[in-house]
Amino acid sequence: MKHDVIVVGGGPGGSTVAWRLATAGARPLVLDAAVFPRVKICAGWVTPAALADVEIDPEKYPHTIQPFTACRLAFEGACHQTRWARPASYGILRREFDHYLLERAAAAGADVRTGLRVTGVAVSPDAARVVTDRGELEAPVVIGAGGHRCPVAGALGRISAREEVVVAQESETRLAPERAVALAPFMDAPELYVEPDLRGYACPRICRSHPSRGTPTSCGARRRGAWRAHGSAWWAMPPGSRAI
Numbered sequence: 307m308k309h310d311v312i313v314v315g316g317g318p319g320g321s322t323v324a325w326r327l328a329t330a331g332a333r334p335l336v337l338d339a340a341v342f343p344r345v346k347i348c349a350g351w352v353t354p355a356a357l358a359d360v361e362i363d364p365e366k367y368p369h370t371i372q373p374f375t376a377c378r379l380a381f382e383g384a385c386h387q388t389r390w391a392r393p394a395s396y397g398i399l400r401r402e403f404d405h406y407l408l409e410r411a412a413a414a415g416a417d418v419r420t421g422l423r424v425t426g427v428a429v430s431p432d433a434a435r436v437v438t439d440r441g442e443l444e445a446p447v448v449i450g451a452g453g454h455r456c457p458v459a460g461a462l463g464r465i466s467a468r469e470e471v472v473v474a475q476e477s478e479t480r481l482a483p484e485r486a487v488a489l490a491p492f493m494d495a496p497e498l499y500v501e502p503d504l505r506g507y508a509c510p511r512i513c514r515s516h517p518s519r520g521t522p523t524s525c526g527a528r529r530r531g532a533w534r535a536h537g538s539a540w541w542a543m544p545p546g547s548r549a550i
């Protein structure tokens with residue numbers, strides 16, 4: 307099959323552009339180094355505008371999706387809660403969300419190849435040549451959607467050597483049913499702990515996962531120097547919880 311476009315990266319950016327192209331009748335090829343469903347560290351908050359942009363109806367989305375109508379923000383010992391009349395954001399799990407979007411692109415006709423790492427990209431006026439760890443591919447157009455350190459951006463000199471490193475960690479813990487009941491009032495309100503130097507945050511959230519997997523909590527912590535906030539996230543983990 308000859309492809310019109312090679313999309314490097316099958317995250318939400320790559321899968322959405324491939325889905326749109328395939329729906330419009332083009333023949334996109336998506337390459338991703340990971341095998342999906344893959345782990346993507348993320349707080350997992352998606353705004354209604356972002357969902358609308360990728361044309362996902364939260365009522366019809368078949369995986370974990372949790373409306374947030376409140377949020378607690380903690381900073382230097384103070385805690386403030388904001389409430390909204392309607393969901394201001396939704397909580398999703400990226401391994402489900404990204405896989406769903408990529409499968410949607412494949413169902414629309416995109417050629418999706420995972421477990422294939424792009425090691426080089428060369429762009430000439432006529433074609434883009436993409437080198438992978440299993441050979442070379444060519445198409446008139448290449449789209450860079452490889453996230454941080456995208457090889458297409460790298461080939462075009464678009465990655466600054468001064469980019470700051472971000473350290474992130476995510477953990478998921480399954481709750482015992484009685485803990486899930488006790489914590490149910492917090493289900494609609496994730497918490498955000500901001501470091502005093504504003505260089506990091508932690509975000510514990512109680513999440514109703516896919517029915518077959520019960521109710522885990524999930525939390526993420528970010529940025530170099532954010533480890534104190536990370537500590538504050540851990541105390542929010544329920545006693546007796548088990549990392550999964």
Ligand SMILES: Cc1cc2nc3c(=O)[nH]c(=O)nc-3n(C[C@H](O)[C@H](O)[C@H](O)COP(=O)(O)OP(=O)(O)OC[C@H]3O[C@@H](n4cnc5c(N)ncnc54)[C@H](O)[C@@H]3O)c2cc1C
Pocket residue numbers: 314315316317318319320337338339340346347348349350351352353422423424425451452453454455456457472474475526527528
């Ligand atoms: C700690 C953290 C928390 C975040 N929390 C939120 C949040 O709550 N809400 C929100 O909206 N955003 C959040 N973000 C931002 C969000 O994760 C990104 O904006 C989003 O993932 C970008 O999507 P993307 O498709 O461009 O890239 P990505 O999702 O990063 O996907 C890029 C894909 O490219 C593939 N790839 C990379 N290099 C290669 C290669 N050489 N060859 C082949 N494939 C390659 C990767 O395997 C990956 O699947 C967070 C980010 C971080 C770091």
